[in-house]
Amino acid sequence: MMLVISILALLAGPPLYAWVRRHPGWLALTDSFVFVVVGGLVLFHILPEVIHAGGWQVLLLVALGLFGPTLFENLFRRAALQMHNATLLVGVLGLALHALGDGAALVDHGEAETHGLLALSVVLHRIPVGLTVWWLLRPQYGRVLAWLVIILMSVTTYTGFAAGEQLVTALDSHQFAWFQAFVVGAILHVVFHRPYHVESAEPTPTMTGVGGLLGVVALLLILLPGWLGYHLHEHHEEIHHLLQDAAPEAQWRFLYLALSVAPWLLLAYAIAAMINYLFPRAFWLSPRPGRLPEALRGALLGLPLPVCIPDATRIYPMLLKQGATPSFALAFLVASPVFGFDALLVSLPLLGLEFTGIRLLAALALTLLVGTIVGRFVRNVAMPETELSVEEPRQHSAKRLFQAFTDGYAHLIDHTAPWVIVGLVVAATLAPTPGWDLLAEQLWAQFLLVMLLALPLHLCATGLTPVVTVLLAVGLSPAAGLLFLLLGPMVNLTLVRFLIHSHGRGIALAMVVAMVCLSAMISWFAQPWLVLPPWLPDTETTVWQWLALGVLVALYAISLLRNGPRAFIAELLPSELLHQHQHHHHHDADHGHHHHDGDHKH
Known part of the structure; x- marks a missing residue:
């Protein structure tokens, strides 16, 4: 039943995209929503699993996938469009490949409470993933290729569900983790540089900010079932949990660190x-x-x-x-x-x-x-x-x-x-x-x-x-x-x-x-x-820490609402990687959006 629902959630992407196109004012909002949800899924869900399986060395391949296409485009400008399209396809096919793990996660191993939460997490994140695939491919390659990728993701989801534990063991290998690391970088590259044209008028900070906040809420709803499932059955020994434990463990550690600071x-x-x-x-x-x-x-x-x-x-x-x-x-x-x-x-x-x-x-x-x-x-x-x-x-x-x-x-x-x-x-x-x-x-x-x-x-x-x-x-x-x-x-x-x-x-x-x-x-x-500090123990938290974290989240949310997620993230990357990434159909809309925070706000 959950397998069918997860595939239907994926198929919801095309009609959602069609609805957004009929409401031009929502294009900027949807762009910000996709930016936050997909970027967050990669950082909080996919990347911890990849690093857990392949070690810290895979970060070099993540960096290659993220920065390599831009450096290549700057060195060989005549081949920039071909390189960009190749990166887009690698990123989208990487999402399709990740559907294998989603299918394996839907297998019921007899633990109703833990499995139900994990399956709910899979179903929830399939909706924005389906929208993202259609959002990226439909304007540039047409309906045929976009539908082929959606169908491929549905088939790989079923394959992962049918293969079950044997597939999870294969997905936990070093070699597959190295490949996935490059794909993760390519996905982040595609999301950061927006390979599609926002057809509305100049997006307002309010719309982009609201889209970013909605993306954060959706991301929390997607990750929360996995957190709860991990917390209810922490460090389970069955092979079914090999691939799923790394991400929620990292997410709980993130929460403890946030409460501390x-x-x-x-x-x-x-x-x-x-x-x-x-x-x-x-x-x-x-x-x-x-x-x-x-x-x-x-x-x-x-x-x-x-x-x-x-x-x-x-x-x-x-x-x-x-x-x-x-x-x-x-x-x-x-x-x-x-x-x-x-x-x-x-x-x-x-x-x-x-x-x-x-x-x-x-x-x-x-x-x-x-x-x-x-x-x-x-x-x-x-x-x-x-x-x-x-x-x-x-x-x-x-x-x-x-x-x-x-x-x-x-x-x-x-x-x-x-x-x-x-x-x-x-x-x-x-x-x-x-x-x-x-x-x-x-x-x-x-x-x-x-x-x-x-x-x-x-x-x-x-x-x-x-x-x-x-x-x-x-x-x-x-x-x-x-x-x-x-x-x-x-x-x-x-x-x-x-x-x-x-x-x-x-x-x-x-x-x-x-x-x-x-x-x-x-x-x-x-x-x-130099005294080596002790690692943060899993101790009881205080009410004051939770209150402080609530206030901090509110302040950061206001910042995100005021600037929009792309300008928010522009703080992190060298300006060359944001401003020199020009393509034939979208560079004007994108550059002005980044420039406001990277050069004169500090």
């Missing part, structure tokens, strides 16, 4: 609002003479402020214009993204007091050394005009307080929320995976891996904290963890381009080399004092 994040946002109220922009854009060394003053100014790299690169020339020395400005530029109050307070419950203290001291030492050493070779050249203004009109206290609240909550939440969510997802997914023992005894390999990850990505200190916490628990050395926390938020392509534009290639190269080498040295010498 929620009160501290709310406190961090409140402190950020108070800082903006007590010390408005005109105050900290006007460096004052003092007895402390210039680099120390710049570091002390930058560390507590809720400022990220894009903000810091706009504040930096203003500081120089106001008379700050290069050492002061460079120390501020390094210190501001590496460790703010939000990252400090999130570190306390996850990394412990000792590790958090070492992290703070290491960040301070790094900014002092970089500012002092590199600052000696930087001349105070004329800087280009920026959007920021030092002069601020005098405001009444109530108006200033409201503005501070807006800056401390709305601005900071828009920037940190995607990173916090992704950080928690990655942390929850990586914890039980095999393969970390390959790096456990090779500190140099861990350092090299951290450096390779840090440079191309624009990482957030707050979102990176739970990831490093879990990496430490599964075998990453404390020194490499500290190095990741120092380099991740600080060294990235945005900063390198800014330094080249402002001071030339020589200073940019010297700055990057100094940051990498000094971070590695500080992390190496800090080893004796």
